[in-house]
Amino acid sequence: MAQRIASPEDLKAVREKAQQDIDLRSGQKELRITVHMGTCGIAAGARDLLTVLMNELQQNQVTYVSVTQTGCAGLCDQEPMITITDKNGSTFRYGRLSKAKVGEVVRGHVLRGQPMVEYLIKI
Amino acid sequence: MRELALHLLDLVENSIRVGATRIGIHLQLDRAGDWLMLRVKDNGPGLSVRPEEALNPFYTTKSGKRTGLGLSLLQSAAEQTGGGLGLWSCDWGGLEVWAKFRWSHVDRYPLGEWPETLAGMVSTRPEIEFLFELQLDDRILTFQSTALRNPESTEAVDSIQLYGRVLEALQSMLSVEEFRLFHEVV
Numbered sequence: 422m423a424q425r426i427a428s429p430e431d432l433k434a435v436r437e438k439a440q441q442d443i444d445l446r447s448g449q450k451e452l453r454i455t456v457h458m459g460t461c462g463i464a465a466g467a468r469d470l471l472t473v474l475m476n477e478l479q480q481n482q483v484t485y486v487s488v489t490q491t492g493c494a495g496l497c498d499q500e501p502m503i504t505i506t507d508k509n510g511s512t513f514r515y516g517r518l519s520k521a522k523v524g525e526v527v528r529g530h531v532l533r534g535q536p537m538v539e540y541l542i543k544i
Numbered sequence: 545m546r547e548l549a550l551h552l553l554d555l556v557e558n559s560i561r562v563g564a565t566r567i568g569i570h571l572q573l574d575r576a577g578d579w580l581m582l583r584v585k586d587n588g589p590g591l592s593v594r595p596e597e598a599l600n601p602f603y604t605t606k607s608g609k610r611t612g613l614g615l616s617l618l619q620s621a622a623e624q625t626g627g628g629l630g631l632w633s634c635d636w637g638g639l640e641v642w643a644k645f646r647w648s649h650v651d652r653y654p655l656g657e658w659p660e661t662l663a664g665m666v667s668t669r670p671e672i673e674f675l676f677e678l679q680l681d682d683r684i685l686t687f688q689s690t691a692l693r694n695p696e697s698t699e700a701v702d703s704i705q706l707y708g709r710v711l712e713a714l715q716s717m718l719s720v721e722e723f724r725l726f727h728e729v730v
């Protein structure tokens with residue numbers, strides 16, 4: 422839920438938050454996280470995952486990750502899903518995530534460089 | 545999808561998937577008429593089929609899929625309140641989707657988390673120009689995402705102020721004291 426803006430400081434905070442959100446997306450980064458936002462993903466909770474993801478990245482001051490959205494990947498039963506792509510082009514697709522699990526993925530895969538094997542989709 | 549903000553997200557994703565670079569979102573509440581109207585328009589290629597075909601849940605433009613549920617789910621959500629949904633070509637050259645809901649109807653889905661939805665759209669799609677208009681009766685509040693690209697400009701500061709006001713107004717729409725803050729900020 423957005424904070425009520427009652428002072429110039431609050432406004433400054435909104436502005437900085439907006440700029441941080443933009444920074445998350447700009448330029449070439451070491452990792453790219455894609456949230457799948459097809460109808461199936463949205464219905465399964467992908468919007469909430471995106472919110473948690475961006476909050477986790479900002480709280481941990483992660484600057485080497487870009488976040489983007491895409492549509493359905495054709496694995497509707499695995500939604501909500503995210504895909505992490507590293508700078509070598511390797512992709513890690515996580516499925517059936519929850520808000521708690523996506524936090525674990527950020528802390529494990531993004532911060533420590535250890536993919537969360539138990540949440541990866543096995544194809 | 546039991547939240548109107550999620551339907552908005554779905555419409556926006558449809559527009560982006562077909563190549564739109566400019567998306568207009570208009571949310572209007574007409575209290576005297578007891579209607580809530582959501583309109584999303586884009587500068588994409590528009591419809592290649594008749595509108596009734598696009599609303600068929602077994603029609604999709606996505607390769608490898610046999611269903612396209614998004615529009616038909618929104619249509620159902622609108623019709624269960626006595627409203628409806630329509631598609632037409634818009635003045636930007638692309639498609640406009642409108643969905644109308646009876647505001648006081650017990651089966652109208654809640655507006656949902658609009659601030660998070662808008663923030664997510666704007667921040668993960670910086671290449672897309674979003675124009676957002678929130679209208680309460682005859683008062684309109686407008687926010688354009690492109691102003692965020694140059695955050696130091698006067699125009700951007702003004703726009704970010706508006707962004708904050710839009711979030712604040714939306715927050716008030718979600719609260720028990722609906723629209724009280726909206727009256728204060730507009």
